[in-house]
Amino acid sequence: DADVTQTPRNRITKTGKRIMLECSQTKGHDRMYWYRQDPGLGLRLIYYSFDVKDINKGEISDGYSVSRQAQAKFSLSLESAIPNQTALYFCATSDMGQSYGYTFGSGTRLTVV
Amino acid sequence: SQQGEEDPQALSIQEGENATMNCSYKTSINNLQWYRQNSGRGLVHLILIRSNEREKHSGRLRVTLDTSKKSSSLLITASRAADTASYFCATASGGNTGKLIFGQGTTLQVKP
Numbered sequence: 072d073a074d075v076t077q078t079p080r081n082r083i084t085k086t087g088k089r090i091m092l093e094c095s096q097t098k099g100h101d102r103m104y105w106y107r108q109d110p111g112l113g114l115r116l117i118y119y120s121f122d123v124k125d126i127n128k129g130e131i132s133d134g135y136s137v138s139r140q141a142q143a144k145f146s147l148s149l150e151s152a153i154p155n156q157t158a159l160y161f162c163a164t165s166d167m168g169q170s171y172g173y174t175f176g177s178g179t180r181l182t183v184v
Numbered sequence: 185s186q187q188g189e190e191d192p193q194a195l196s197i198q199e200g201e202n203a204t205m206n207c208s209y210k211t212s213i214n215n216l217q218w219y220r221q222n223s224g225r226g227l228v229h230l231i232l233i234r235s236n237e238r239e240k241h242s243g244r245l246r247v248t249l250d251t252s253k254k255s256s257s258l259l260i261t262a263s264r265a266a267d268t269a270s271y272f273c274a275t276a277s278g279g280n281t282g283k284l285i286f287g288q289g290t291t292l293q294v295k296p
Contacts, residue, residue, distance in 0.1 A: 075226075106286075113272060113288040114227075129283070161226060172217050172229030173274075173284060180224070 074098050077162050077176035084152050084183055092147045092179045094162030102166070103145040104173070105129075105137060108159040117160075120145055152183040190273060190287040198295050203260040205290040207273030208253075214276045216249055216256050217284065221270045230258075230271075265296045 075096045084090050094103065101122050106114040106129075116129030118137040126139055134156060136148045149156055159180050163173040191206045207216070215234045219227040233240045233249045233256065240247045246259040260267055270291045274284040 104283075111288060114274075114286040116283060116285070119283060159224070163227075172219070172232050173227070175219075175226035175228070177226045178224070 073177065074174050075162055075164055075176040077160075077179050079179060080177065081180045082182070084181070086153055086183055088152050090149045090152055090181070092149075092160055092162075092181070094145045094147070094176055096143050096145075096162075096164045096174070098164050098166075098174055099142075100164035100166050100174070101142065102164060103139070104163045104165075105135075105145070105147045106161045106163065107131070107156075108161060108178075114161065117147065149181075149183075152181075154183045157181060157183045190271075190290045192290060193288070194291045194293075196293040196295065197263060199263060199265055201263055201294075203263050203267070203292055203294070205258045205271050205273075205292070207256045207258070207287055209256075209273075209275050209287075210254065211275075211277055213251075216247075217274045217276070218245075218247060218256075218258050219272045219274060219286075221272065221289070223269075227272065260292075263292075263294045265294050268292060268294045 078093045104119040105117040108114050115131050117135050120126045120139045123139050138146050159178050161178050162176040165173045189208050217232045218230045221227045231242045231247050233247050244261045249256045270289045272286050272289045274286045
């Protein structure tokens with residue numbers, strides 16, 4: 072099994088719908104992150120969490136919310152999806168010292184029509 | 185805003201040649217990391233270099249860091265077709281926040 076699992080892998084949804092992307096990890100890391108990737112823009116940080124009670128906004132949090140249900144689970148929600156949220160979404164984890172970098176999930180490709 | 189800017193945006197070489205990618209950043213950092221991404225897949229961590237280090241090696245990878253110029257380079261020696269991917273630099277700064285800011289990436293094509 073993958074260390075960081077994202078579901079679903081692909082999703083097509085309609086404008087205005089609520090959608091949740093889920094992430095679970097078996098690394099035992101406290102820190103979890105959500106990024107989105109758009110062509111030519113690299114990865115941009117949406118939200119990050121250092122533990123269950125510590126959630127922080129990233130650079131592009133508008134239109135998104137998150138929930139850290141447990142140390143191993145971190146979900147991203149789009150309350151009312153819009154077409155410019157069409158992107159590839161990645162969840163990642165790291166240990167506190169970040170000695171070994173991030174471990175990424177395989178990504179969720181989201182299309183909002 | 186993007187912290188790292190990578191150069192070139194795209195690079196095409198023959199198998200066996202060396203590939204060099206550069207990354208520049210704007211603010212002081214704790215460490216700089218390089219990642220590889222195969223098409224549409226998750227990123228894979230390659231190497232981390234701390235702000236007090238100048239050079240680091242891992243297999244065919246060599247990373248340098250020049251904090252005075254706020255720049256880093258990734259050298260892949262004796263490239264292989266399997267090295268075809270996008271490569272991203274990412275910087276960690278501002279205390280022990282753990283946040284990484286990614287560059288826009290360099291797309292490397294290695295022709296067999």
